[in-house]
Amino acid sequence: xxxxKGKTGxxxxxxxxxxxxxxxxxSKLFSGASTEFGAVPNxxxxxxxxxxxxxxxxLNKYVVEQAVRTGLGLKAQINLTSVFERKNYFYAxxxxxxxxxxYLQPIVGEGTIILDLEDGETREVGIERLHLEQxxxxxxxxxxxxxSYIDLNRSGVALMEIVSKPDxxxxxxxxxxxxxxxxxxxxLGTCDGNMDEGSMRADVNLSMRRPGEPMGTxxxxxxxxxxxxVQQAIEQEARRQVQVLEDGGKIVQxxxxxxxxxxxxxxxxxxxxxxxxxxxxxxxxxxxxxDAAWVEDIKTKLPELPDEKKARFVKDFGLSIYxxxxxVADRDTAAFFETVAEGRDPKLAANWVIGDYFGALxxxxxxxxxxxxxxxxxxxxxxxxxxxxxxxxxxxxxFEEMWERGEEAAxxxxxxxxxxxxxxxxxxxLVDEIIAGNPGQVEQFKGGNEKILGWFVxxxxxxxxxxxxxxxxxxxLRKKLG
Amino acid sequence: MSVDKETVAKIARxxxxxxDESRGEALAKELSNILDWIEQLSELDTEGVxxxxxxxxxxxxxxxxxxxxxxxxxxxxxxxxxxxxxxxxVPKVVE
Numbered sequence: 001x002x003x004x005k006g007k008t009g010x011x012x013x014x015x016x017x018x019x020x021x022x023x024x025x026x027s028k029l030f031s032g033a034s035t036e037f038g039a040v041p042n043x044x045x046x047x048x049x050x051x052x053x054x055x056x057x058x059l060n061k062y063v064v065e066q067a068v069r070t071g072l073g074l075k076a077q078i079n080l081t082s083v084f085e086r087k088n089y090f091y092a093x094x095x096x097x098x099x100x101x102x103y104l105q106p107i108v109g110e111g112t113i114i115l116d117l118e119d120g121e122t123r124e125v126g127i128e129r130l131h132l133e134q135x136x137x138x139x140x141x142x143x144x145x146x147x148s149y150i151d152l153n154r155s156g157v158a159l160m161e162i163v164s165k166p167d168x169x170x171x172x173x174x175x176x177x178x179x180x181x182x183x184x185x186x187x188l189g190t191c192d193g194n195m196d197e198g199s200m201r202a203d204v205n206l207s208m209r210r211p212g213e214p215m216g217t218x219x220x221x222x223x224x225x226x227x228x229x230v231q232q233a234i235e236q237e238a239r240r241q242v243q244v245l246e247d248g249g250k251i252v253q254x255x256x257x258x259x260x261x262x263x264x265x266x267x268x269x270x271x272x273x274x275x276x277x278x279x280x281x282x283x284x285x286x287x288x289x290x291d292a293a294w295v296e297d298i299k300t301k302l303p304e305l306p307d308e309k310k311a312r313f314v315k316d317f318g319l320s321i322y323x324x325x326x327x328v329a330d331r332d333t334a335a336f337f338e339t340v341a342e343g344r345d346p347k348l349a350a351n352w353v354i355g356d357y358f359g360a361l362x363x364x365x366x367x368x369x370x371x372x373x374x375x376x377x378x379x380x381x382x383x384x385x386x387x388x389x390x391x392x393x394x395x396x397x398x399f400e401e402m403w404e405r406g407e408e409a410a411x412x413x414x415x416x417x418x419x420x421x422x423x424x425x426x427x428x429x430l431v432d433e434i435i436a437g438n439p440g441q442v443e444q445f446k447g448g449n450e451k452i453l454g455w456f457v458x459x460x461x462x463x464x465x466x467x468x469x470x471x472x473x474x475x476x477l478r479k480k481l482g
Numbered sequence: 483m484s485v486d487k488e489t490v491a492k493i494a495r496x497x498x499x500x501x502d503e504s505r506g507e508a509l510a511k512e513l514s515n516i517l518d519w520i521e522q523l524s525e526l527d528t529e530g531v532x533x534x535x536x537x538x539x540x541x542x543x544x545x546x547x548x549x550x551x552x553x554x555x556x557x558x559x560x561x562x563x564x565x566x567x568x569x570x571x572v573p574k575v576v577e
Contacts, residue, residue, distance in 0.1 A: 025547050032550030041568040045558045046551035062547030090498055092572045140569070141576055148576075149569035152558065276496055286542040287535050 002170040003211065006242045011208045013238050014215050015174050016128075016166035017230075019181060020159050021191035022135065022199035023066045029134050029158035030057030030100065037197055041151040049156035051095035056284055059084075063158040064288065065298060066190045067107050067132050070160055072299050073188045074127050076111025080292060082131075084285045087277045093137035093150050101161075103279045106131035107288065113164075113184070114307055115176040116325050125177055126165035135159050160191070166205065166215065171231040171238075178202060178227050179329070183306050187331050195226050202230050207251070208241045216241075217251040221258050221265055229260040237265060309334055317346035326354055332368050339375035344382050352382060356396060360403050372406035373399070381409035389413065390420050394466055422469040424476060427460065430468075431476050434459045445481050453477060483517040485510050 003010040028035060031048035048055040071078050083105040086098040108130035115123045137155035139148050162181065168174050182193035182200060193200050202225075207218035221237055224230045236258075241251055255275075258265045304312075306328045313324035313334075327337045327350065341349035357378060361371060381399060384390045390398060390413055401412045413419060421427060434456060435442055445452045453474075460473045487506040490513065494501040501509065559565040564572070 027547055027549050027551075031552075032545070032548065033552035034549045040555065042555035042558045042570075043568075044552045045555070047558070048551075050558050058543060058545045060547050061544035064544070088496070092570075092575045139575060141574065144566075144571070144574075146574050147564075147566075147571045148574050149566065149571055151569055276492075278496065281535075286540065288542055 002172070004208070004238055004242055006246050008246050010211060011238075011242050011245075012211045013169055013171075013234065014166050014207045014209060014218070015168035015170075015234060016205040016218075017164045017168070017174060017177060018203040018205070019162045019164075019178070020135075020201045020203075021070075021162060021181075021185055021193070023063050023132075023158040023160055024190055024192060025060060025063050025066065025158060027060060028156040029060055029063055029132065031156055033156065035157050037199075039153055041149075042153065044153040045155065049095070049152055051097070057100060057282075059285065059288065060158065063132065064107070064290070066158075067130065067160055068290065068295055068298050069188050069302065070162075070185065070190045071108030071111065071130055072295075072302055073184050073190075073305055074108070074111035074113060074130070074162075076127055076130065077109035078290065078295050079105060079107055079109055080290045080295070081105065082107040082288045082290075084132075084282045084288070085279045086282050087133075087279055089277060091136065092148060093139045093152070093155070095137070095152065095155065099134050099136065100282055100285070101133035101279075102131035105287075107290075113177060113180055115173060115180055117176055118172065120322050120325070123173065123176075125167040125173075128163040128165050130160055130162045133159050133161055166207075171234040174204070174234055175227050175231050178230060180306070183329055183331075187303055187305055189303075198225065201225055204230060204233055204237070206234060206237050206241070208238060208245060216245075217253050219251065219254055219256055221256045222268070224258050224260070226260065229258060232260070232263055233258040233265060236263065240265075303331075306334075313346075317341065317350070319346065319350050323350045323354060336368055336375050340379050340382070342379070344379060345386060348382055348385065349379075352378060352399075356399050360399070364403070372404075373402050377402060377408055384409055384413060388420060388422055388469065390418055391466070391468075391470055393470075394418050394420065397466075418467060420469050421464055421467050422472060424472060427468055427472055427476050428480070430460055430463050431456075431473075431480050434463070435480060442481065453481075456481070483521055484514045485517065 003012055023029075025035060027033060028046075028049060031046040033046040033049055034044045036044060048057060068078055082102055084100050085103040087101045087103070088098040090097055106129045110129070111127035113125050113127060115125055117123060135154050135157040137150055137152040139150055141148050143149050164177065168177060185191040185200075186193050191200060195201070201223050204221040204224060205218050206221070207216040209216045219237060219241070221233050224233050237256070244251060255268045256265045257268050309328045310321070310324045313319045313327060314321055319327070328334045333353075337349060337353050340353055357373070360373070361367065364371075366372070381395060381402065384398075385392055385395050398409050398412050398418060401407070401416070402409055405412070438459075441452055441455060445456075456477050457470065457473055460468050460477075461470075487510050490501065490506050490509045491503075555568050559568065559570060562570050564570070
């Protein structure tokens with residue numbers, strides 16, 4: 001928990017997030033039009049999505065399955081009966097004049113997300129509900145001086161609105177929540193989590209209070225489209241509220257719009273009246289009844305989720321909680337690691353994947369699919385370290401070569417003659433020469449200066465271009481100097 | 483249940499229906515009468531009766547997730563008062 005210091009004392013943030021996650025499906029929630037991103041305007045619109053008179057919505061069974069799967073992934077209650085209602089408001093990109101959503105009876109009830117915080121700590125945040133609803137169309141305001149352009153391709157695409165409990169207390173926790181939710185959705189394959197394409201968007205509910213006191217009045221900041229912007233919007237709105245409160249003012253419950261470019265937010269006063277949505281059950285749709293056995297079947301087919309995977313990596317592989325957390329944050333990365341670790345020392349594998357491999361990915365801008373070194377090749381390199389063919393230090397050099405040339409580790413070691421010298425007679429000979437040539441340093445060691453041993457190791461490495469087996473060098477040096 | 487003139491004006495605004503102010507009083511009375519009439523239903527004892535969602539016993543039909551529609555932007559905008567480059571165009575709406 002982090003407190004904000006004001007002029008009159010400390011304040012605590014109370015944060016809840018509403019996330020709109022676009023469901024991965026081929027067709028829309030209530031029509032057979034495609035959900036593909038970036039198509040020609042109005043080319044993925046059925047007459048249902050354009051709200052032509054007499055058109056009736058027919059629910060997509062797979063979208064329902066995706067919502068149930070998400071609910072199960074959030075360890076949430078699945079409601080076997082849920083009801084679609086009409087949320088009434090007028091806007092140019094909402095052709096029906098209402099959004100079909102769920103209100104009193106959502107498909108998913110209370111659940112939990114476990115946040116992984118920076119310091120390795122975890123914290124639970126409650127999920128209030130998840131419901132299904134239609135997305136609106138897209139308005140484009142910058143193409144014409146007096147007109148807005150409307151594209152209905154997105155109209156009717158299925159969204160899951162995932163509402164958290166007001167359990168977060170800082171911008172960092174809000175960021176951790178969004179990252180974890182995105183990871184879970186990606187593991188489940190129910191939302192791609194691409195915030196920059198708008199397939200995951202967040203609304204931030206925030207109020208301030210004195211620590212330990214009841215909650216204050218909240219504001220809602222709408223449609224923030226990156227995790228960084230969510231955190232900035234929270235910091236900025238928290239400071240604004242503290243200032244208002246400390247100047248003796250009152251927070252007005254309102255909707256605000258965040259401008260990520262300017263880093264400021266402003267009130268959307270015109271929305272206030274529209275907040276009277278006059279929900280009522282949609283007469284075109286009967287209540288959605290789920291079969292308990294069907295839900296159970298989806299549950300048994302759930303993939304291993306990040307928390308379980310992390311626990312397994314710690315328990316079976318002996319990884320640190322931090323390393324396990326880094327590896328499971330992305331499903332493909334976790335799979336990559338498991339391939340590398342298969343039949344090898346998992347800790348060595350984790351160190352290489354997280355350290356040199358991630359470093360190389362970042363530097364080159366490649367991803368797991370396009371990287372010149374795949375899991376098999378990295379594994380081959382680790383095998384050479386484990387069987388003593390090369391030292392860890394030489395391995396780093398070999399890895400760089402592998403990245404550049406896309407070759408197997410063994411081929412590079414062979415071609416460049418990088419094989420580790422583990423022949424003790426060869427090393428003994430070198431050590432004898434170095435001892436004979438440096439009586440001063442030998443004196444220092446005998447006088448009790450243990451640190452000088454490192455200097456001797458360095459000399460041997462220099463003479464062998466780093467190829468001497470370091471363990472063996474130490475052993476021989478101690479024997480000869482001792 | 484009675485509806486006043488202000489409520490009539492508010493409902494009209496939310497529904498985007500133009501109602502002349504001079505008709506507010508009369509409409510309020512009419513709406514109140516309709517609501518009173520419907521309210522008679524609450525005289526019935528419905529304790530333990532499940533809400534009815536359909537007059538025939540049927541479940542919500544579901545469809546498979548397949549692309550079976552769309553691909554006709556010209557038909558979609560055919561009835562639009564105005565359209566440009568495949569978009570509907572409307573008077574500028576800026577928040």
